[in-house]
Amino acid sequence: MRLLHIQDLTLKEFVGRYPAYAILSHTWEDDEVLFADIANLEHARTKAGFNKVQQACRTAANDGLEWIWIDTCCIDKSSSAELSEALNSMFQWYEGSVVCYAYISDMLPDENLAHGLKKSRWVTRGWTLQELIAPDTIRFFDRDWHKREGDGGICDITQIDPNVISGRCPLSSIPVCHRMAWAASRVTTRIEDRAYSLLGIFGVNMPMLYGEGGRAFVRLQHEIIKSTNDLSIFAWIPREDQIISTQGQSPQFHSGIGLLAPGPENFTYSSSVKRIVDSVFDGEFSVTNNGIKITNELKLYQNKNGDERAYFFGLGHEIRDGTRNKELGIDLYKCAPNMFSRVGRPELSSLPYSGPAGQTERQVV
Template sequence: MRLLDTGSFKIKEFTDDSIPRYAILSHTWDEKGEVTFQDMNGTDAKNKNGYDKIKRCCLTAKANGFQYVWIDTCCIDKTSSAELSEAINSMYRWYQGAEICYTYLADVQSKDEIQKSRWFTRGWTLQELIAPLKMIFFNEEWKELGEKADLQQDVSDYTGIPVGILSGKDDLETSSAAQRMSWAARRKTSRIEDQAYCLMGLFGVNMPLIYGERETAFIRLQEEIMRILDDHSLFAWKSTDNRSGLLATSPAAFKDSHDIVQFSLFDTSDNPLTVSSRGIHLDLRLIGTGHRGFGLAILHCKKKGRENKPIAIYVRDLLFTMQRFKRVHSKDFKQLDLRKFVPSQYPIRRICVEAGRATRTGKLNVEKWDNISPDQIYSDDALENLKNFKDPTALSRAAAEGNEGILWLLLTRSDVGADMKGKWSNRTSLSLAAENGHEAIVKLLLNRGAATEFKGENGQTPLSWAVENGHEATRCCS
C-alpha cells in the first residue's frame, strides 16, 4: 500500500504488516485534471488542477496528527493494470482501515446543501461512505461541515442506507443483497464495468477487472455473490432488460428493492445456489399460473413489513419438463398472498433458470413471452378451482387431447400424480397420450415418473398402445 507523507509530499510504500496510522480522502474527480502517481514523482504536480486538493488534504491530516494520507488519484499507479486491479479489490478494506476519512464536497458551501452534492450520486463513493468508522465532511473551501456520526440521519434520508449501517452498529450482513444493491441503484460511474467493481467491497467478494466487458461485469459480480450468500433477494429486481435471465444487468434494476428482506415461512432445501452454462440452479416452490408453461417461482424473500407475503417472479417452462425455465415479465414481480396458497400442494423443486449474456450491441432482444398478456394467465377464480381439484379426470382428458399446457399446470401440484386415472377411463394418462401419439405429453409424464409397465383392463401397456396405433415417435419415448 502506498501512502503520501503529509509533510514532505513524498509517496512511500508499505507492506501489509507495516502500515502506519493514516487518514484517507473521499472526493469526486475533477474533469479538468487530477494529480497522478507519475505527476507526484515528477515536476508537474503543482501545475495540475487537483494539486490544491491534495495539499489541503495533507495540511488537514497533518494538523490532526497524521503523518500519512491515502489519496486514490496519486497513490495508485494506474498505468499498471495489475496494480489497479489489486487496488480496486482492496479499496473497501483501505477505507475501513483508515482512522479518519476526509470527505471533500467540491460543489457545496453550507451544511444545508450537502444532499445536493455530486458526491452522493457517484458509484465509488458508496463504499467510501460506509466503510470508514469516522468521517468528516468539508465544503469547497475545506471548512468543516460536520461528522458522519452527527449527520447520519440526514445522510440516511438522502441515500436510503440505514442509520445502523452508517454508524457501524450493524454489520453489512444484516442487510439483504437486494437492499445493498438498492443503495447503488441511482448512482453513476464513468465506465459501465465500474457499476460492478465499486460494489465488491459491500459484498466481500473479489474478482478480476476486465474493462471492455460492459454489463457482463455486473453479471459476474452477482455470480460471485451467489458463491457466498444463499440470498434469493438477489433475484428480486424489476427491469424490462432481462438479457441475463435471473440476474440483473445493472444496479438500477434494484431501485425499488430497498425494503426487500430474506424470508421463508416454510421448509427450504439445504442445497446451495449453483451456476452452470445453462443457468442458475436453485430449490424453490413453483405455482403453475398459465396454460402455456407460465408459473410463479416463489423466492425466499419479501417486502419488509408485509407479513406472510413472499415475492414470486414470473417464469416459463421452456421444454414443459419442469426443469429448465426462463424468467419472463421481469418488469414486475408478485407478492403472493399465502391465504390463497397451500404450500404442501407445491413441493420444493430443483429448477434451472436460463442464463443469458448482455449483447455487445446493448440492444434488447424482447421475445414474445417476455411480457405476459392476461389471456396467457389463469384468473384467480380458475386457479382456485384447480386448487380444489379432486377428480383426476382433467389430467386424463388433457393427456388424451394432447393439451400440453393444461397437463403441465396440473402436474405442478404435489397431489396430482402422473399415474392417476380418470373416472371415465381405467387407463393411465401415459397410455392415453401414447395411444394418440402425443409425444410431448409422453415425455412430460415420463419425466414425472409415470409407470411404463402399467397395464389396463385388457393388459395393454402404454408401449403397446403406441405400437398398435402406429405412433413410432411416441413408441420411442415410452
Template structure:
C-alpha cells in the first residue's frame, strides 16, 4: 500500500499489511483533465504541480490529518498509479479499494461544490449538499459505506458533520438507510437488490466502473478488464453473485420501471444489463424462511424451487420470488420457451409485479427451469397499438399480459400540430392481450384487446378494446362483477388489484370505460394498427375515446370514433 506522508508530502510504500501505519483517507470527485496531482507530479523535481487545482485539496487533507494526529493519508489521485502499469496491477488496486477505506482511521469527504453558509443548514433542501456532485458518482458509494468514521467538509475544509450526524440527510439524498450508514456491518445484511439500487442512478468516468464499484459492497473478487464494456462487466458480476449468494432479489430488477425503459435486447434472459434496472428496489427484502436454496445454477440455466402458478393456456408461469415490499410480494411472469416445454424464459419486457400476500394461496412450490440467456428466435407477426394522449397529460405503459405479448416499444413522439403525444407498442398477434397504462397521477387503466375469430385469408377478424380504471383501493366494489368484464379474472394479480369498474353488454356502469369494435382483414396483409386516443379532461376527469381502426393506407373514418362518458 502506498501512503502520502502528511507533513513531508513524500510517498511511502508499505508492502506488508502488518507494516501499514494508521492513516486517513480522502473521498472526493475528480476535476477535469490535468487538474489532479498524480504520482508522477509528486516524483518530479519541479513544483509546477502545485499550480494545479487539485493541490489545494491535498494540502487541506494533509492539514486536517495532522490536526487529528494522523501522520499518513491515502488519496487515490496520487497513491494509485494507473498509467504504464499492467491491467493486473491496476485490478489488484481496484479490488483493494473497499479494504483501504475499511481500514482507514477516518475518511474525509471533500465536497468541492459545497460552500457552507450561516443562512442554510445541511438539512435544508436549499443547501448545496443536496445537489453535490459527490452524491452522483459510483465510487463514492463504497467510500461512504466502508469506513466507520466519515466526516464531511465543504470546499474550504469547513466541517459540515459526520456520517452519523448527517445520516438522515444522506438517507434522503442517496436512499441508503440511516441504519446502514451508522453501522457498516449492516451493508452485508441488505438484499442484493437493495444494494444494487444504491448505484442505480450513479455515474462513473469509465463505464466498467459502475460494476467494479460494487465489488466491495458484495465482497466479490473478479478480474478487472477495462475495455469489456458496462454490460459485460455487470453480467460478470451477477454470475459471481449466482455462485456466492442464493438471494432471489437478484431477479427483481425491472420492478416499477416503465416497460419502454427496461430492455431492447430480446435475448436478455434472467440477468439485468445495468444497475439502473434496480432503481426502485431499495425496499425489497427476501422473506423466505426455508433453509433450502431458492434456486441453483444448472447446465442450461437456473432451476427455481419457489411458489409458482402456471397458466397453461398462455404458457405463463407466475414465479413468486419470495421477496417483498411490506405486505406485497414480487411475482415475476415467465413465458414458456418456444423451443422446449420444459423451460421458461424471462421476456424482454417482463418485470416483477407486486401481489398482495393474500392472493398467493393458489401458488405451489415446484421446480421451474429457466434459461439464463434466452435463445435467439424470429419475431412473430405483430400488431401495432398506437397510444395517443394530449401533451398536458402523461401516460406510460406499466404492464402487459401475457408476458410474451409485447414485442417492442417505439419511441415517444410529440405531434405539435395535433397537440398530442404518441407512442407505438408492437404486440404479438395473439387472440387477446391486456395492457395496463399509468398516468402522471399514478392512476392505472386496463386495456383489454381481444380477437373474436382466428385470422385467415378469407375471413375478417374483430378486435375489441375495453379500458377501465384500476383504483388505488385494493378491493372489489360491492356486488358481483359482470362475467363479461372479469372473464380474465386470473390476470388481476398481475395488475395489483381488481378494477372497481364493471360493465355489461358495452354499457358503462361506473368509472371510465371505452368499448369499440371494428373489422380487420386477415393475416398476410400490411401491418395492422389499433389506435387508442385519450382525449382532454372534461368535467374534472379524463374523458377517454377509443378510436380503433385498421390503417391499410387509408385515412381513419372519424365518424366511427365512439365516445362515451
C-alpha cells in the first residue's frame, strides 16, 4: 500500500503494517493528479485536480494525521499487477482508514446536505458504494471543502441498512441479493468495473481482465458461489431484452437467460426479499461446464396450460405476495433429463398454487 505524506507530498510504500491514515472518496474529474505527476510537483500544481489533493491533505493534518491515500495518485495504473492488487485490496484499505473524507464536488456550500447528496454524482458511482460501507468513520465535504454535519439521510438515499453503514451488522449476514440491489442503479465508466467494484462487498478476489466486458460480472458470481451457499444470488429479474423465446416451447416459458444475472441492474427489486427464519440450504451448488449444478428438491406443479414440465426451485427466502409472505424461488422448465431452463418472468417468483405439487427431482443443471 502506497501512502501520500501530507506535508511534502511524497509517496511511501508500506507492507504489512500501516501508519494511521485518512482516505479520500470522490468522483474523478478532468485533469486529476496521477501517480506520475507526484514525481514532478511543479507540474502537478498546474493540474485542476491538485486543489483536491491539497485540501484533502490539509483536512488530514487538522485531524492530526500524517498520511493519506488517494486513488488518483497512490496507484501506478501503468502496472497491471499493481492495479489488480489495489482493486482487490481497496475495500480493506478503506476499512483500515482512521477516517474517510467523502468529497462531493457537485454539492454547493449553501445547499441542504440531504438534497445535495441525493442529486450528487457520488451516490451514483459504482466504486463509491464500498467507500461508503467500508470505513468506520466517514465525513462529507461540499464543493468548497466545508465539512457538512450529519449523514444527509444517506441510508434512505442508498437503501442500505443503517447497521451496515455503521458497521454494527457484518456484510456476510446480508443476503447476496440485497447487496447486489445496492449496486443496481450505480454506474461505472468501464463495464468490467460493475463487477470489480463489488469484490470487497462480497469478500472475494479475482484477477482484473479489462476487455472481458460483461463476462466480469459472471465471474464475480462464480466467485460468490464458491464462498457461500446463499441461494438468493438467483433472486433476480431478467429484462425483456434478455429473454429469448424458444420456438415451439410453451408460451409461458422462455430460455436463454440461465441462472446467473447479466448485471447488477437485474437485482433492482431484490431488496424486498427476506430470508426465511431457520431456513438453511443443506444442498450444494457449483459452476460446471454445462451451467449451474444444484442438488436439491424441485417441486413439480401443473401450470395453467397443463404443462407437466413446470418446476419450482425454492431459494430459502420469501417475498410479500398480497397480504402474506410466500416462498421465493425460480421457475424452471424441464428441457431434458436432469436439465432445466430458467423461466423468464418480469417479476420475482413465489410458489404457484395453480396445480398439484409434491413430486421431486434431485438435480438441476
